[in-house]
Amino acid sequence: MKKEYIDFLPTIYMMDFYKKVAKNKNKNKNNIRVDKLARYFDQFKKIFFIKLKLRKIDAIIFNDESDRRLIEGKYISASTDFIEKFYKTITFEMRTGNRISANDTYTKSIISEQSLLFFSKVLRKTCHVFFIRKFNLILNDFYEQKCVVDLSEDEIINKAKDHFYQFYVYKLMLKILSPKEVFINNAYFRYPLIQACNILNIRVVEVQHGMITESHPGYFPSIKYNSSSILDGIFLYSEHTAKLLEKSKTFMKTDKIVVGNYLMDKLPKIYNEKKWPNSFCVSLQYTCDLDLIDRLKLYFDAHPNFYCYLIPRGRGEDFYNDLVLPSNMKFVFDKTIYEMMSYCEYHITSYSTCCYEASAFGCFNILISLPGDFNQHTYFINEALSKSGENYLYLTENCDDEDLINRYVKEEKILIKGYFYKENYLDNLSDYFRG
Known part of the structure; x- marks a missing residue:
């Protein structure tokens, strides 16, 4: 009671x-x-x-x-x-x-x-x-x-x-x-x-x-x-x-x-795009976006043939006006992270749950741990990804990003779909209401 x-x-x-x-x-x-x-x-x-x-x-x-x-x-x-x-x-x-x-x-x-x-x-x-x-x-x-x-x-x-x-x-x-x-x-x-x-x-x-x-x-x-x-x-x-x-x-x-996730049923069919070579999209979180951008700048500045697309969350365009980026890094404000995952080969984040959805769009994950209170989220996401069987890269706070990313992009990788979302959302919803 x-x-x-x-x-x-x-x-x-x-x-x-x-x-x-x-x-x-x-x-x-x-x-x-x-x-x-x-x-x-x-x-x-x-x-x-x-x-x-x-x-x-x-x-x-x-x-x-x-x-x-x-x-x-x-x-x-x-x-x-x-x-x-x-x-x-x-x-x-x-x-x-x-x-x-x-x-x-x-x-x-x-x-x-x-x-x-x-x-x-x-x-x-x-x-x-x-x-x-x-x-x-x-x-x-x-x-x-x-x-x-x-x-x-x-x-x-x-x-x-x-x-x-x-x-x-x-x-x-x-x-x-x-x-x-x-x-x-x-x-x-x-x-x-x-x-x-x-x-x-x-x-x-x-x-x-x-x-x-x-x-x-x-x-x-x-x-x-x-x-x-x-x-x-x-x-x-x-x-x-x-x-x-x-x-x-x-x-x-x-x-x-x-019941599953409607977006994961629907969007991969809409955004069924050919992948851009050497492309990385980044799910930013306002709690750690500047730290993540600073870390990525070092890598992409040294690799001009790799392309990085930053998708903000929780901040407007004006906030980033004063940031200086390498020419192969740019912000994307007119497309969703789901669209960008359909275009890009790799998805980077610190703790966005888009990493649970990336595989639905044929996108491989790179998870980056940053200093601060929110690295505990990264820890638990890493734990979940490790149990899914997915081929992903986990970069700790003090690792050699350049060596590990260069080796990862050359590896043969297999996509694991469906671990983080049950398929057929509308059917599952119907079973609940009509059952």
Whole structure:
């Protein structure tokens, strides 16, 4: 039986982790979209309009706009959009600076999730005096759990208040729409929603959207959560990930449903290109991109007949304006990493999970360990790749890159496909909903 109370612990634990990540992030203005006040009210009214139109809503989806990819003329969220083939759905989407029009998306019933967060802030500003006793009781529960975080008391209280009022707005929305199931992308950012679902006995399922390793605190926290923060199920790319999550105290009792990865079924058929000779594409992460570029410059400067294409993540073009690169290294802003993996013979990264997907595009991996906190991600990715049977190259922090890369590109190599993603995603999804 699930406990019926709000718990701030997972939200504050994840805030502490991402505060450390943010220290390395681009200091330019981020691309989060701030809607005007009138737009928030329009979005909130849309909830009631869709409820009247559909009458019955089977499922609510919570997604991030940044998850969408342009595929055959439509922006598709590969992790969540195809659920509407089986259920009547409404999607709440965390909007970003991409400003994708609803006319250009695969799914049409989309509401800005920022509208819900806006109303939680209104509730916090206007009604806190009525809730202060209950809030303080829950905050005391958090302090009694003795979670060690590198946050000030003001930061903890501010985040706890956000969680508290978001919980009540999510709970109201769930009561209005009455879904039988809720699907969440990025569940570790939405604990108030998970707790609202659990309290209302609504089944809540996460959909895998990216990296799951033992170093990710969203999946392998160092603390134990209470049952109100535990998901009922999670859609996964592969049996490998399902077995990995058996080790997680947060996911031990969660149903692990292996459905595969739509992108890995679809994109290799679209981007079926002839390989460019001596070509390397690089998945950059904003936490370590400059360190990785500096290391690669040494190699490619010495090898002008090899070509390196840098695909950024989490930073705009302006950030890199002052970088000086060899003529055979360049940034690519107009193509996705998937397109570039279809063109290139090799894929380089420090810890992007694109290395799990490279083989689907006929691309061999070079994994590079860098100094700093995030080399633990590289460690676990290396461990996973080593078990897959894939022919890849792992460069440690102090190795001779030039000698090892030169030998690797001359080796005979075999591609191993399917270890990190189950094939036939749509069939597997159908089996879940119709089974």
